[in-house]
Amino acid sequence: MTNSGTRRPAAGRAARRTPPEARPAGRERVRKKFRVFSIRSGMDLPFLFLVLVLLVIGLVMMFSASYAYAYYHFGNSYYFIIRQALFAVIGVGVMIFISYFDYHHLHKFAVPLLLLSFALLVLVRFMPPPSGAGGVHRWINLGPLGQFQPSEIAKFAVVLVFAHLISLNFSRMGTFRYGVLPYMLILGATDALLLWEPHISATVILTLIACVLLFIGGIKLRWFGVAFGAIGAGVAYLVLFTDDFSYANERLAGWLDPLSTWQTRQSLYAIGSGGLLGLGLGQSRQKYLYLPEPQNDFIFAIVCEELGFIGALIIIILFAMLVWRGISISLRAMDKFGMLLGIGI
Incomplete structure (x- = not known):
């Protein structure tokens, strides 16, 4: 005999509830889309x-x-x-x-920031070099605010673009099309503009950072060696066998023979x-x-x-x-x- 006054089992009540994944999510999606800052610091x-x-x-x-x-x-x-x-x-x-x-919003700024850094690296080449800078074009004068180097923006832009592209194509990083070609083009263009200043140290640092990111990103070692071996050989040729980078040759000679340059010699006196x-x-x-x-x-x-x-x-x-x-x-x-x-x- 059925007792109409008996309460239904808990399982029956739970079955009528709307699962969380089936609930309307439109408001949550809109909230996340426009939430650029979190109320909690990271x-x-x-x-x-x-x-x-x-x-x-x-x-x-x-x-x-x-x-x-x-x-x-x-x-x-x-x-x-x-x-x-x-x-x-x-x-x-x-x-x-x-x-x-929220750093995920940086995805949308990756390419624009890279293009901006390219424009600044071209602009700085036509700016008059500061006195005592040895004729190199690395700084943009901001008047009373001082100077800044576009190469610093270029470093961050390349890191941002590499992180953006690798995260999007991580499963295809073993191929030449997605794992080598875009990064060679981006890094090659940036290094060329840095060498035009010229700025050898920034070129070397940026190339090393790019190599680390690609290695972590899963690039195949054979592509890794071929691509960046070619870039390294090109930079070495420009520095060692052309007259455009004579100041770099002088610095290299000073590093190999520390007592041959005044500044290095005085620094060694200070350290000693x-x-x-x-x-x-x-x-x-x-x-x-x-x-x-x-x-x-x-x-x-x-x-x-x-x-x-x-x-x-x-x-x-x-x-x-x-x-x-x-x-x-x-x-x-x-x-x-x-x-x-x-x-x-």
Whole structure:
């Protein structure tokens, strides 16, 4: 006998519910489409700590290395540190702002940013080179804001485009059409514009980054060797056997024979003077116009002179920890695009 007052079993009630995948998703799709920023930051605290520590050390050493040069050439010992501190504040602000940004939206900017970098690399070639730059065309003058190098935009643009294309064609990276040809064309065009400046170091760095991304992206080793062996041979020929890159030949000769160039010799004096514990912060002697432009490429020599072997080693360890943390974060990304973008940067 059926009891009409008996409650239906729970299974019966559950069967009438609409499965989550069958519910209307239009509002959710619209919300995700227009959500560029997340209310939660993706900031990694250990990474942020390392960045801030290195930033503070860098500002202190920048002031210590530059004040004599700045006073002699500009009449203001704070000339470099004021600008550097301003850019540091802006950089930290942008970093925090970007941490809320959904990086998947960068897909749509990959090709436009690459084309913009090409235009800037052509434009900079027709800009007058700064005094003391050796006749190379690497900087665009922004007046009171200083100068910037379009090559830095080109590096990020190539990383972004490579990450974009590899993530879209990951299953076809073993073929020549999808795994080699587009990357050869993009990298070849970018390297050609960088060599036109000329900017050898940026060309080498960009090519190495591209090789790493393609290796991680799954390119076959035979294509890898053929493509970038040809690019490397071309760059080596231009540098070693043409007159257009005589300054690069001089730098190479200076690297092979460090005592043959004044700047390298003075930097070695600075490193040797530091010893184990250094002369003390602010006590460098080589920065007093012995080492040309000590606040630039050779600032590490001043670090060694003032902080010694121990201080220099600590800074190297901090940078190594920063790189390791960045790679570990990238490897935990949600998708191939995020992983490749993080490792490339």
